[in-house]
Each structure stands twice: as structure tokens, then as C-alpha cells.
Amino acid sequence: MATGNLLYAQSGGVTAVINATASGVITEARERRIRVLAAREGILGALREDLVDTARESIASIRALAHTPGGAFGSCRYKLKSLEEDRAKYERLLDVFRAHDVRWFLYNGGNDSADTALKVSRLAAASAYPLTCIGVPKTIDNDLAVTDCSPGFGSAAKYTAVSVREAALDVAAMAGSSTRVFVYEAMGRHAGWLAAAAGLAGDGADDAPHLILFPERAYDEADFLARVQAVVDRVGWCVVVASEGIRTADGGFVAESGGGTDAFGHAQLGGVAPYLAGRVKDALGLKVHWATPDYLQRSARHIASQTDLDQAIAVGRAAVRYALERRNATMPAVRRVSDNPYRWTIEPAPLARVANREKKMPAAFLRRDGYGITAAARRYLQPLVRGEAYPPYRDGLPAYVSLKNTPVAKKLPDWP
Incomplete structure (x- = not known):
């Protein structure tokens, strides 16, 4: 059986379904008897060694994440520079990973997050530290390369x-x-x-x-x-x-x-x-x-798309499987199989093809006069908004969950 801990972190602007991805990650890991730690405020939490133990959360709370918006562990906008410019920070990350026996790192974000996960994977390899890094897709802008669409x-x-x-x-x-x-x-x-x-x-x-x-x-x-x-x-x-x-x-x-x-x-x-x-x-x-x-x-989240929810959970579960299969520097991507009926699957994509690349609207999706969308755009967009994934309601308002986020004891000196 695989040994070690998995560290999950959220990055950038959150989405209505990023916590559904977190739910998918934690649920899949629990089924495989892998302990999941989460970093508060994304990569900043990893640098600060500010980690929480998701094992202290109930099954009901983890399930409720799937219908709760926001970022359950906190997210951040923090850009790590190149390995050469920010080497001390990357090495600090490896120190934290070593201290907490982190063997799998899942970074849930967009283009910049994919780039960070890729750089961390390269430094770990150069340092002979056994770490598998997975970029988990998320963005409402839908601008991630390779994947047909971005959860969120x-x-x-x-x-x-x-x-x-x-x-x-x-x-x-x-x-x-x-x-x-x-x-x-x-x-x-x-x-x-x-x-x-x-x-x-x-x-x-x-x-x-x-x-x-x-x-x-x-x-x-x-x-x-x-x-x-x-x-x-x-x-x-x-x-x-x-x-x-x-x-x-x-x-x-x-x-x-x-x-x-x-x-x-x-x-x-x-x-x-x-x-x-x-x-x-x-x-x-x-x-x-x-x-x-x-x-x-x-x-x-109150008007979330069922398609989006399903895909958000699916990429989270796939990310854990890829990590345990040691598919380093990989992202679970959505591949469209057909438009009508709409069918999709999850497939691995190299982070090197995702990081810092931007998917813009194809010219065929823009009306000739530049002020509207074409039939091709409708065929692409309509399946992505289908299905109603309403959260449960209580007293007239959505019933969302707040996690305990029990901290993990620190083992290293404070990060400046």
C-alpha cells in the first residue's frame, strides 16, 4: 500500500464548485486510505507550514463541500517566480513536504498554478525527493489549455x-x-x-x-x-x-x-x-x-450547472488516482467525446502543455460582425450549463458547511 500524505491546496479566484473538487479529492483519498492535509490560503499555507488535517472532518462535512461555494481551506493570489529567482521558497516547500511526509501534491487552480506545480515537480526530481505533483483544473474564465472546459x-x-x-x-x-x-x-x-x-x-x-x-x-x-x-x-x-x-x-x-x-x-x-x-x-x-x-x-452555487458539478468532482477523484499512479506533472483534463448527446471523459494532460498557456475563443465562435456568438459556440456552450445542481435549503437559504480545519502541529521554524 502507498505510504505518505497527500497535500491539497486551492489557488486563485475560487469558483462555485472548487469545493466539490476538494470533496472529490478527499473522498477518493479516503477510499484508498491516504491521509489528506490541506494548506490554508493555497501555496502561502504550504510555505508557512499552516496545514490542516482533513481526517478530522466528518464524512457528512466532506460530502457537504460538494454544494458549498467559496474556498473551504482558503485560497490566495501569490505568484512564485522562476526556480532561480525564488529558489529559497521552493526549497522551503520541499522542507515542509519532508517534515510532513508529503508524497503527493495537488494544486487546484488555473494557469499560474499549473506552472507552480510543474516547477515544484522539477525541483523535487532534481533534489531526489519522491514527490508526485498534479495540477487540478479550475477557473471560471475557461482559458486553460488542453482541457475542453474548466471546472467552475x-x-x-x-x-x-x-x-x-x-x-x-x-x-x-x-x-x-x-x-x-x-x-x-x-x-x-x-x-x-x-x-x-x-x-x-x-x-x-x-x-x-x-x-x-x-x-x-x-x-x-x-x-x-x-x-x-x-x-x-x-x-x-x-x-x-x-x-x-x-x-x-x-x-x-x-x-x-x-x-x-x-x-x-x-x-x-x-x-x-x-x-x-x-x-x-x-x-x-x-x-x-x-x-x-x-x-x-x-x-x-445556488444556480450551479450539474455538468460543472459532475466534472469538478471527477477531476478531483482523477487527480488522486493519477498521483497514486505516479503520473508526475500531470493534470486531469476534460475531453469532449460528443456534442449530442453530450458525453465527456477525463484524461491525463502534461502540465508542460498547460502551464502559462491561454485558450481564447476560437474565431469560429464569434459572429462575423464581432458582436455575438455563432451556432458553433452554442453547440459548445449549451451542454456546459445543463442540469440544476441545487444545494439543500434551510429556512429559505442554502445550507452550506464550515469545516473545523483542525491545524497540524508545526515542525519547522516559522517562514519569514
Whole structure:
């Protein structure tokens, strides 16, 4: 039987189903009699030797993770640099792994997390420490390479499409005497997958959303304003969905806030919806409302997609199997077998093909005029939002779980 402990950590922005992946990891490991430790606040917890023992959690609590949003162990935005630049930090990680007999490391995150898991695997190999590193996919942006889709995206996509459809009914009801244009901002720095998902809200040419702005297409203000006016003239009102990462032709973000960069070196973006709403109001004289759902998009477990939930659990279970099979520097990826009926499977993908790569919207998914999605995009997106995975409710509200997160005794000096 395999000996040693498995360390699981969450990274980056959480999703509505990242805890479902954690549930899959812990459940699979328990079935194989492997002890699972979890790092508080992702890689920071590993560096600080701030670990919790998931064996102290009840089976019921681990099962309840599958319907609880947020990050049960805490996540972080913390970018480790190259092995050469941050060697002391990587070596500290190995010291923590040695101290707690960690033989399997599962890092649940996006592109940067895949890169970290890959680097840790290489250092462990160079140091002759028996460690298997697995990158576990997660991101609402759906921009991970190799995998057909990223767990977390389907639920955020469902929330986006539902929100846009419902808001459109509100706008239509009030357009005669009130709001004529509504602008909805979707997450997506470089890839417009979530904005595209809003396109599922309507089927006909005059159904909302009438205009979608993608990062993959340069923002042309004059053309955009002309199209808004044309829709209002034709339909009586207009719903716009804009990805937060839309850029002008010179490459500058339309909504760059000037607030510097985040922990990953990305420019801080600050409100494309209010900016566009202001331009529509000033240039066209129309009454405008806007919404920036922000964290609501990624935390909306109450409207999660069953497809997304199933895939989130599946990658967690597969990650444990791959780890025990010593498939080092690997990620469990979703492979689409067919569109109709929708079928999928989980297959191993090398982290070297995932790390720091970005999957953008294919040109075939963007309507020729650049303001909507094609039939091909619908075929891709619709299966990912199917199925209702409602959490249990108590007193009218979702019943979520809080773990005990019993700490593991430290064995090393504090990390500065």
C-alpha cells in the first residue's frame, strides 16, 4: 500500500464548485486510505507550514463541500517566480513536504498554478525527493489549455446567461418610460468565454443580449455607439454584455483602473460597465443602467450547472488516482467525446502543455460582425450549463458547511 500524505491546496479566484473538487479529492483519498492535509490560503499555507488535517472532518462535512461555494481551506493570489529567482521558497516547500511526509501534491487552480506545480515537480526530481505533483483544473474564465472546459466555468456561465435573460425582461418592461440600455459586465481578462455564455440567454436576432463585446475583438467606440442606437431604434431597448478585458485597437484596456497590478502581474481592471454606460448616456442621451456582478459570478452555487458539478468532482477523484499512479506533472483534463448527446471523459494532460498557456475563443465562435456568438459556440456552450445542481435549503437559504480545519502541529521554524 502507498505510504505518505497527500497535500491539497486551492489557488486563485475560487469558483462555485472548487469545493466539490476538494470533496472529490478527499473522498477518493479516503477510499484508498491516504491521509489528506490541506494548506490554508493555497501555496502561502504550504510555505508557512499552516496545514490542516482533513481526517478530522466528518464524512457528512466532506460530502457537504460538494454544494458549498467559496474556498473551504482558503485560497490566495501569490505568484512564485522562476526556480532561480525564488529558489529559497521552493526549497522551503520541499522542507515542509519532508517534515510532513508529503508524497503527493495537488494544486487546484488555473494557469499560474499549473506552472507552480510543474516547477515544484522539477525541483523535487532534481533534489531526489519522491514527490508526485498534479495540477487540478479550475477557473471560471475557461482559458486553460488542453482541457475542453474548466471546472467552475459551466456554473458561472449558467449564472451569466440566467442573469442576462432575467434582467432583459426587466428592461423590456420599463423601456417605454425608463431604462433604454442595460450594460452587464462579465469577467474575462483576455478570453471572452463568460461574455459568450451570455449569448445563450436569447435565440432570435432581437433577443437579448443584443451586443456582446469580446476581448478577442478590438473595441471601436463609434461603431459600438451606432449599433446601440440602431438596436434601440429597432427593438425599443438594448442589452449589452461586455467582457471586463475589452481593449482598444492600440491594445489598451478600456477599463484599466490605473490601480497598478495584482499578485500575478496583471493590470487591475476597474469597471467597464459603468464606463460604457457613461459613454452611451453622454453620446446618445439614453437612460442607462449597468451591473458588475464580479464575485457573484463565481460564487453562485445556488444556480450551479450539474455538468460543472459532475466534472469538478471527477477531476478531483482523477487527480488522486493519477498521483497514486505516479503520473508526475500531470493534470486531469476534460475531453469532449460528443456534442449530442453530450458525453465527456477525463484524461491525463502534461502540465508542460498547460502551464502559462491561454485558450481564447476560437474565431469560429464569434459572429462575423464581432458582436455575438455563432451556432458553433452554442453547440459548445449549451451542454456546459445543463442540469440544476441545487444545494439543500434551510429556512429559505442554502445550507452550506464550515469545516473545523483542525491545524497540524508545526515542525519547522516559522517562514519569514
